[in-house]
């Protein structure tokens with residue numbers, strides 16, 4: 001992340017600069033969400049939060065006239081709690097945090113709040129709270145959230161295939177896609193010597209139900225969905241690119257939820 005992008009981060013601006021930006025017509029703000037949860041033996045707990053940080057800036061640059069709110073780093077990760085280090089917010093807590101972000105930002109004159117999550121486990125909660133977020137802000141402010149976790153995972157699978165990787169290694173968690181993303185944005189945080197295969201392919205509906213009921217370990221003993229072997233910077237870049245486009249197109253739809 002170079003310094004020229006840092007002027008898009010709301011928290012690094014002064015209050016005077018934010019007021020001027022809004023007055024000057026910058027009325028869109030992006031709220032990235034992440035997670036602090038286990039990502040196998042080869043990636044740190046911060047993967048989803050790091051990824052959200054990176055995507056937030058990329059989206060702001062692409063969309064234009066937009067700032068990036070501080071990433072909500074901790075999310076809903078109860079299904080990862082059996083693994084050491086995972087921190088999880090209850091859904092009500094997560095909703096209160098997101099709602100307070102929205103009402104604060106609306107108060108300062110932002111009229112478009114775009115929420116996304118690099119942790120797909122936050123999607124059900126975000127989709128559920130969206131109507132309440134919308135009624136918490138004045139009508140002049142429009143809140144959108146990208147919550148299509150299936151589209152996210154399918155985009156990763158396609159992106160991996162396009163970049164020459166094996167799509168079966170995409171399971172959505174500490175896999176070929178996510179490890180490649182980290183090789184691109186924070187290579188120093190990846191431990192390639194510790195790569196292990198987890199459960200291959202995308203989870204079936206019954207696997208998903210088992211995971212929500214009994215935790216991730218019930219479907220993958222090592223906590224990995226997919227396989228990180230073969231991860232490359234090129235795959236990571238392509239995944240980031242495709243996901244950025246998916247999010248921008250999602251936010252641009254007139255019925256954007």
Ligand SMILES: [Zn+2]
Pocket residue numbers: 039047048118119172173174178
């Ligand atoms: Zn992740």
